[in-house]
Amino acid sequence: MIETSQLQTLVAVTRAKSFSKAAEVLGVTQSAISQSIKNLESKLEVKIFKRSGKMVVLTAEGEKLYALGTQFLQKMEDTLVEIQGDKDTMQGKVTIGTLTGIGKTWLAKEIVWHAKENPDLKLSVRMGHQEDLIADFDANKLDILIMPEDDVPLHGEKEFFLEEKSTLVFPKEMKDQFFNKKLTLELLETIPTILFEQNDVLFLKWCRSKFKTHPKKLNVRFTVNSHGHMLQAVNEGLGIAVVPNHVLNRSFFKDKIMTLGDEFEVPSGKLYIVYHKESENLVRIKNTIDRLLSHRDTFKI
Template identity: 30%
Template sequence: MNRFLILQKIIELGSFTKAAEVLGYTQSSISQMLASLEDELSIKLLNRSRSGVSLTLEGQELYPLIQQAIRQYQAVQERATEIKGLKTGVIRIGTISSITVHWLPKLIKQFKIKYPNVEFVLYQGDYNSIAEWIRTNTVDFGFTTPPMATEFKTIPIKQGEMLAVLPKNYPLARKPGVPLKLEELKNDPLILLEEGNYSEPLNAFSTAGVKPNIKYRIHDDYAIMTMVEAGLGVSILAKLVLQRMPFNIVTRPLVPAIQREIAVAYQDRQRLPIASQYFIQELLTNKGQLR
């Protein structure tokens, strides 16, 4: 059936290369599987030219039957899923605190309405630890940033702004925005969120040619807000985690803006437990509602 599906995708996209990219194969393996199908049928199915790919006359006669076989196969798959259902399962997720607090409660609640007996195990850490958990199969998938997940498959979820976090009576709190190159910001103690080998604020400082005065490195966003509130320094945190904060602090946009990109990362989607596959699909369906 894989060879039929490959043929369908080649016809749909008009290209071996594009079909290989979409299906996750190399171009040579796509070519080999199609050649194997043609050998088995003793019929040449495709013409290849500079203008693209097209069915041969013989291929045009067979292709409607191949499409019918694909539809029947998909119907079998769908029915098997219905019969098997998703009565139980455990979903193990690597996550960062802002997503644990602001995205996952609603997503899990919606998911458990459909699948009440599925359990969730959340591992909260930084970009480094999440990558390691994915690598060692401690978690099924994790929320991370694409630069820290180059060895995995990733699905972009959302971009979010990062904001300057300031004590309430701090002079810069009266300004509408905080330039990264501002002398006051460079010299004041910076409380940095420790996220492993990758830091969006440090990258932004480097691009701006600024060396920040890092005094503290802390793993917890809320501990950082407490320290900023106490006047121990300033920080830069994701806008997402700064929602509904109970702290007496001020947030301001940065100039230039710093964006944080979040993606779901995993080793192989086909090897994911079915419960995790369903949850990722639920996430993608509802990602437009994530704030």
């Protein structure tokens, strides 16, 4: 494998047309220059320089390597300057990953404003499933993650973002049943219910929060592992359900079904912002995280 120092020596000798003058430019001995070129020619098994009077000039093979070397060294220098400049400015790339519901409800809209305010910043939002997002974060394809507490990668730095909430939803035709009676656990056990799965975690958390215990039985009418389809079922009058607020807030059915108001919203889990330890001093990363934290109150979750 050719070393960067060998390409630097090649370029210096070519421009100086002399081993001794190249040594002065690079601040090394002439013997070091000679040895570097000798090692390079040995690796490639071709002659790179030839004598032309008192000067050394490139062979045909050397010309090709010189063209490659100058391009590579210039690209490396440009990249290093860009990296060093990006460290303390709002320039460069920031890629954020989160769950689809959070991305569609709030994050993507917020990042649009962040991009508008920072025209030199290249922002990207990736929405998907936990396992895919974590794999990309581990592979350094994502700079920032917004994830539920249980899915936060162990090696990332984390910052508490906000607490998700869930709420009970019901068809409009059940309005009198809910608002003219005090909702009790016994009443809840009789009402047709739509669950995410048989052991619906959000539904059980909601019950624990409001009644301090689980219902002994449920009148399960429909089960589907999709909050969007649960809302559709509620709209069709199949029963009640407990869904995340951020799903309800972006749903087509938001204004077609009912809730019991803020009093009946309950915490359902914490969200964290996660980032790489080595990037915490990059201004573009720090300012993006600060932006998300300062605007989290606009996220109706």
